[in-house]
Amino acid sequence: MTTPSTDEHWEQFGKEDPYWAVLTHDEFRKGTLDDQAIQRFFQSGEEHVARILEVIRLQLVPGFSPASALDFGCGVGRLALPLATRCSRVVGVDVSPSMLEEARRNTQARRASGVEWVLGDDTLSRVTGRFDLVHTYIVLQHIPPERGLPLFRRLVDLVAPGGVGALQLTYNRVGFTPPAEGPLCHWPPPVPPPPDTLWVHLRGVARAFYRRLVWLFQGARSAPPPTGPEMQMNQYALNPVFQTLQAAGVTRFVCEFTDHGGDQGLMLLFQKPK
Ligand SMILES: C[S@@+](CC[C@H](N)C(=O)[O-])C[C@H]1O[C@@H](n2cnc3c(N)ncnc32)[C@H](O)[C@@H]1O
Numbered sequence: 323m324t325t326p327s328t329d330e331h332w333e334q335f336g337k338e339d340p341y342w343a344v345l346t347h348d349e350f351r352k353g354t355l356d357d358q359a360i361q362r363f364f365q366s367g368e369e370h371v372a373r374i375l376e377v378i379r380l381q382l383v384p385g386f387s388p389a390s391a392l393d394f395g396c397g398v399g400r401l402a403l404p405l406a407t408r409c410s411r412v413v414g415v416d417v418s419p420s421m422l423e424e425a426r427r428n429t430q431a432r433r434a435s436g437v438e439w440v441l442g443d444d445t446l447s448r449v450t451g452r453f454d455l456v457h458t459y460i461v462l463q464h465i466p467p468e469r470g471l472p473l474f475r476r477l478v479d480l481v482a483p484g485g486v487g488a489l490q491l492t493y494n495r496v497g498f499t500p501p502a503e504g505p506l507c508h509w510p511p512p513v514p515p516p517p518d519t520l521w522v523h524l525r526g527v528a529r530a531f532y533r534r535l536v537w538l539f540q541g542a543r544s545a546p547p548p549t550g551p552e553m554q555m556n557q558y559a560l561n562p563v564f565q566t567l568q569a570a571g572v573t574r575f576v577c578e579f580t581d582h583g584g585d586q587g588l589m590l591l592f593q594k595p596k
Pocket of ligand 1: 325328333343344345365394395396397398399400401416417418421442443452458459460461464465
């Protein structure tokens, strides 16, 4: 079963509202975004990177100081640019050319160096070499598992021997009940494809209408109304995720839970064998 590609959605987000698409707070909307909000946006990235490195040093690899890093689903560079102040080579990969364009602008504005911005595909065919740190955050959750799981495997493969992976994905939506029977790796059950394109269109219109209604009732009138495509959320079965790590020779990992409005996830931190 194939699920419609989300890549066009991300390009539309990248063109129309890139900062808000990364962190969906009203202050990052195109209409309200100002220099101070951009400052806070990058500060949040700086804090995330500092904390992840601290967890790695405290719980996995004392003194870890990566020379190279890959940030998968880099958006406008919120995390890749703080990584670039610590590593001599950083590669930011994203599927949206407009996100990457904005990331390039941010590189210049912040006078960063050593960063390459690379267009992503399903095999990360444009990424060369291996990395001391491979990182992804709030990205795989937006990619259907049938595409995301092979990407997860490729990300694990891109970690250099002795290097570290810090890979986040979602595994549950609060209120979602997994089926009582059947192997876990089939969870969530495949959603049947929409019967025809008219139905897809009508569903899109209904969802956009619903989101606008919610926005009106929440009284968020100071910010522009929500626009653009819906942001798809997915849950990953954990069996193939753990199998991938074990097959790569990983013997232990550190796990931090994440929760974005009921979408529950894991940040998995692990070291590949030397
Ligand atoms: C919510 S944003 C997070 C950006 C960044 N990780 C951060 O935290 O600042 C998700 C990003 O993933 C990118 N993305 C979505 N699907 C992707 C794919 N298949 N390959 C690479 N990037 C993808 C989107 O274009 C978007 O920039």
